[in-house]
Amino acid sequence: MRNLKLLPALIGATVVIAVILYVAFYFIFLDLFVDLWWYQSLKLEAYFWLRLLYKFFLSGGVTLAFFAIFFFHFWIASRYLGINPADELLSNIDKRRRFQRFADTFMNGSAAVYTPISLILAIFIAIPFYNQWESTLLYFFGSDSGVTETVYGKDVSFYMLSYPTYMLIQQEMLITASLIFCMVGILYWLEHIFIPDENSEFPLGAKIHLTVLIGFVVAFVVWGFMLDRFTLLYTKTHEPIFYGPGFVELRYHLPLIWLEIVTFVATAITAGLFIFSEKHRVKTPFLISLALFLCVAGLPKIQFIPDLIQKYIVNPNPVKTNKSLMQHNIDATLAAYDLKNIKTVDMTINLDATNDIESWSTQKHFDNLPVWDREFIIDNYKQLQEIRPYYKFLSVDEDRYFVLDHTRQVNLAAREINISKLPPEAQNWENTHLRYTHGYGAAATPAAQDADKQLIWYLRDLNMYSDVGFSVKHPDIYYGQEQFHFAIVPNKLNIMGIAGTDPELAEPYHGEGGIPIPSLFRKALFAFYFKDEKIFFSTGITNQSKLKMRRNITERINRLTPFLHLDKDPYLVIDKDRFYWIQDAYTLSNKYPVSKPADDDFLEGHQDFNYIRNSVKVVVDAFDGDVDFYISDPSDAIIQAYSNAYPGVFKNLEEMPAELKKHLRYPRDLYYLQMKVYAKYHQKSPELFYEQAETWQFANVRGEQVLPYYQTMDFGNCNDAEEFVMINPMTPFNRGNLSMIGVAGTLDQTNCGGAYKPGITVYKFGKDIQVNGPAQVEALIHQNPLISEQFTLWDQSGSRIEMGRMIILPMGNNVLYVQPVYIVSTKNKIPQLIRVIVSVGNEVVMDKTLWSAFNRLKQIYIKNAAEGNGTITSKPALERIKN
Template sequence: MQKWKRLLIAAALALVVLTSILAASGIPLINLLVDYWWFSSLDYEGYFWLRLLYRYILSGSVTLFFFLVFFLNFWVASRFLGAEEISLASLPEKETRRTKHLLHLLQAGSIRIYAPLSLILAVTIALPFYTHWEQALLFIFGPEAGVADPVYQEDVSFYLFRLPIFDLIQVELQNAFILLTLGITLLYWIEHHLVPAKQRTWPPGAKMHISALAIASALALAWGFILDRHDLLYVDFHEPVFFGPGFVEHMFRDPLLWLSAITVVAGTLLGIFYAYTGKRGWLVLFSGVFFLISILLEHSSYVPGLMDRFIVKPNPVKAEQAYMEDNIIATQDAYYLQDIKTVDITPGFGVDLIDAHTSEHLDNIPVWDTDFLDDVYQEMQGIRPYYNFTDIDVARYTINGKIEQVNLSTREINLEKLPEEAQNWENRHLRYTHGFGAVVTPSTQNADEPMKWLLRDINMQSSMGFNVENPDIYYGTERLDYAIVPNRLNIVDIAGNDQSVNAGRTGIPISSLFRKLIISGYFRDEKLFFSVNIDQNSHVLMRRNIVERVKTLTPFLALDKDPYPVITPQRIYWIQDAYTLSEEYPVSKISRFTFAGDSQPSEFNYIRNSVKVVIDAFDGSVSYYINNPSDPVIQGYSSAFPGLFKDMALMPQPLKDQLRYPEDLFNIRMRIYAKYHQKDPSLFYQQAETWDFSKDSEKKPVQPYYLTTHIQDTLDDENFMLIAPMTPIGRSNLSALAIGGNIRFDSNTSPLTSQIVIYKFNRETQVDGPSQISALIDQDSEISKLFSLWDQKGSHVIRGRIITLPIGRSVLYVQPIYLVSTAHTKIPELARVILSMGNVVVMDTSLEKTYDKLEAQLKKITAATPQTAAITGKSGTVPSAPPSLP
């Protein structure tokens, strides 16, 4: 080999090692460059520079401000050091050279000493702004919310956007001015003791300078006390009864904060007056005593304890009524609960209460529980060992002219399932690069028939309309490593490896040796650099997990834990629900929840589902659509990052048709509403009607489930909704059914407006909950006998979730029964379907047959016992007649 070639290879290897060391040591240059290429590949180059510039412009501006504050004060101080008629030459000969040099530096060393000192102090003071720059963005761009807080009547935007930054600025200004006051005083003191004794009178300019700094420090402290009044709106002393300030905070702590603010300013001014005149010293002492008293009382629990013991505790509702009302109003606004509609129902019983639409919508009742369907998909449609169905989702599609609820899952690549001998670099990054296609089955199946498939197998052809032009899945929910496509490998027998198609995919082009070097250094992977199967047309695909992808692009958005796929004729897309959060909404109850991609729970008391994110599973492109334009937080981000967010009207219709009410949002809101639906303070205090999610027979909460059906008195023929049964805390009987979805009761409501409707049952009538129905099923002798027989024949009986549906003025319960073989291969099989209404329990192999049995049983009971129950509707509730499902 020629010498120059050896040198070239050695140099390249050295560069790879060097870049790997730089990347590993945290030097951000390589990361910055790769991030820029990645953002550019997604057409977010402008957004990348905006984020970078905002961070350093905002943080740098704060640093510059504090640098000027420190430097100018030090410079002014240096001008006043020493009386003008005194020069260094007038010092006696016995003064040492060090003393002369020190005085010279203090008087004339502004650039050499004060500039670096000011810079160090400024960076130290401004350091918190480097991590809170996104809050500073909302401080600048956040609009008015148009809603006043219930205590001080400030617009809530003050708390969401201004108060956090004001708190930060106040603390930093207070620290800066106190530090300056002490530092400048120390400089004057040093100079004062170094000059000749006869010149020890402080110059007027020095006194004025110190006085101004003392006043500035006092004003900063007073501002802090005033801001602390707003922090009272976030106290949790009264939990678990209510959140926010109460009688003691309003009547005791709030006035004390005013007293502290007034006395600190008054005491400082009087102290300066006394320093100049020597008069009114008693006023300084008087102000200081009052200031100390206010501080001691503010941090004391004795007086508040007495007030709580003798005023609040004997009359809790009367004393705290207004403050509980504030908490209820604020919490309902913050979680958008004030528009929840309530339908009051007095339950009845009998066949005449079954809605006419019930039999028409039986084929959309999801008898296949997604928890068990995962094993079915994996065993029957995994096809290749490296494919995996990560999650089973629920959706609705128009099939043969009718909206039908389906279960579906994408066939993603999972490299950990490759044989150990195939776990090499080339396979992981160049050959097995993507998943392929999806499977779709109806939510309703019959136990006496084989599994129905609407889409299956690798060919991705379906007579039901599920034909996809590009079904390759390069981006999904698996933890995917980086991939390089197209490449020079001759790949065979792997679905969807048309290199001509892959060449147009978004990704970072590896179009030069320099890019190849930088990217290999970024991944700390020398094999990438030396691979001969990568050419100038290759692209590196990275951040292929869709949650990681969206979090990297927009870290200020919280993400729902259940992104779901949408199948279109062109390709497969992912829809990711994204939330804007704040923990600064005044007087609103704090929640804790762990969102997708987070390792720790987030604390917040304000949430909006403001963004729908669409990710192309084929090319990885990411689009953001504003779902809630009235949200001031997303308005602020939209103004700060123009072009990042799109109007919802621009979303393609096939994707818009699949939008749904997010499950995480539904859970969060219903947890809060379970307590905060009690608007009357006396009821709220008693917690007599607090709800909880229903429990199953194993005392586990019943998870909300999606259902496609028609609701009476709504404008839409079919609604895709989340349903959750609610029970009283500590009880098993049903209190209400919570339903979330795009439900329109009138033509003024947008088809895409998500809301919650509560079907609330009269407390005077017992309605069985899921665990009670489960016990009723256990008591049925015929069903128990059959279950025992199955358990003895090489199979195991598994009971699926109980689905709770309102039917007219009654409730219908549906529970699927599965059989799982005790052999090695465990594929659940739907065996029976149970329906229950009232005390009637029936079981058969299909919903139709079981429904016919139920109807026959109810007719017999109705003939023997005529119905007398009636429906009631309270003022302000929705229906003139009872809405019903299905």
């Protein structure tokens, strides 16, 4: 009978245990095993355990520390300090026994109550540390950057690495001290009320304990005030004029903070004297201190005082009162966005362009002008080179390769796998995970091509044909930008004729990437992990099979290093052995002192930030999936802290293979952000900064911004070396003429070696001569009757004219504009480069090739000179141009 009564309890306990085991298996051990195997496949097992150790050490250590703090104070309060028996109690045995009985209840029995309470409170307090454990590593492993901010004189690494952790600790410790004070006070009160024969006065021990707790509360409040000083560095009150503290903050709010500290400490001291004084006689100093503190604490809430200061002191003298503070903002912003070392070249414009045309009259200058935009040529790649319905080009990248005797700019794209265009019945489990497992090869074309001709290919087709020397031993692409499913290779399926053109050349995967599946146990675990029983029951999977997961390179890198922020444009690199992806990664901070925060159009899903460095170059093997991290900016304090925390993960850039290092480039997104900031902050004196008379904006054409674009060109910096740079033109604010051309590259212009040394050069135009901007050049194009008439003829009968990206380059003492013109069929949407337009000064020429257009432009200048419409100061130069 007794067994029957216990049966429901046993069943209930069994169900509870089963649920706990199921949850633990599914959400802890299963993920742990799969992640461990995945890190092992990447040869990063030590990194996996180190991250796990840090996470549980910090999270568990913080929880244990807070539990110990709560438990210690509860234990002290209940066991030692809360009992204060009356004198007559000691002579009365019955009263003494009754007193002892109640005292034992508090001293021993209450432990069963305050132990779980301490644990619950510790977990509650430690939750913010669980969420921010990785950023807390910066505090432990960071070091000084060597850059000092000018307001408080602290190293900027204090704000980026330590300050956020200090704020977190201060808030949590203040909450903890306040909770302990309140709860211990309640515990003393309960002891005092429920234990009989207690004195009316609290015992001295209780008073001392509560006073110590008040002291902790006071200390953490004062620490909070001290940290509040630094919040003034991030005020937005003075925007859009400047960012950071102004006269009001440093001359009014900062002294108020110090007054708050002084009056609060005075209040705490006098409160202690009041508590411990005989019959609480020391009351007046406490009331005076409290009144002063409340008055000072209320002053920041009274807005009319700073408004009066602003109105009668600052506004009549805005530059004089805020000059040094605007300078702080300028210097800090330029440093935070790595803009302090920009090289500026004052470019004098010569209306007579004949000498510049002569110096550019070599074929080499036209071999790399990118007349094919990647936004247009992607349609050609899709129509002509996807070839099979299960391949897809996601985007076209730009790069440079040594082809046909010199460095040439190349467009290229990876042919990735995507089975969404297969018939629905073919999109089954076996095809998705065992058969159509990877992309194959790439397509490449020169960026500079002649118009009205067939597109030239450097690399094409599934047989990887190339007549310029491109050759890849392992062209399979298992990892890329596509949203891949998991794949299991090699397997027992007879896969023929999917990747290459010759079925006899088909061979199983023989790389090193992926997680081995040597046993039924792993098959079962993977089936549970992916919630896919076919993994376990499939007969196509062998003991030699490997599971490839997290094959999207962005997901892959984010999983490994969630503290890095990735550029939106990873790019493909062709190597003789295989393909690689290079991904630019950034370290960000929103705590760089006095630096203006970035706008919200930079990184997708980014945090607010006011500091950025392209500190890491990530290389992903498209065949095996290996991921390597290389530090590209050793001056960055954040990446150095992470490198110290995770030794061996981040390599020096010198360790990168030389063939890959040749293809490093200046990131497009970073350059866009830097130029957006520099458009205002190039005005480095407070007077100019306040006037904003020379503020720039991105050049506009056809209602859209001319965004930075890549260009391979010899700028005459290093012995005729051709540089792969980014070009960015800018105009005055709300004007169409050109103000500057920014050039960002990675060439070491000092030593002219192969070292990676990113830098920006700004070619700045004077104000005395108007320089046409892209919108004005486009107006000249449409005003040309011959060009306009030709456009009208083309833009009909099933086709339309599209204007490509306008190429803008400094050319001697002039600016060269090149405008590609495409004709697009409305049926197949394949664009064709039909003409190129070249413009220098106010002259515009359209032809089929850059070379012929430029020659025609020379003839126009010769004719103008002969007719007296232009001035050629050098007769020998004129003769050379005629010849």
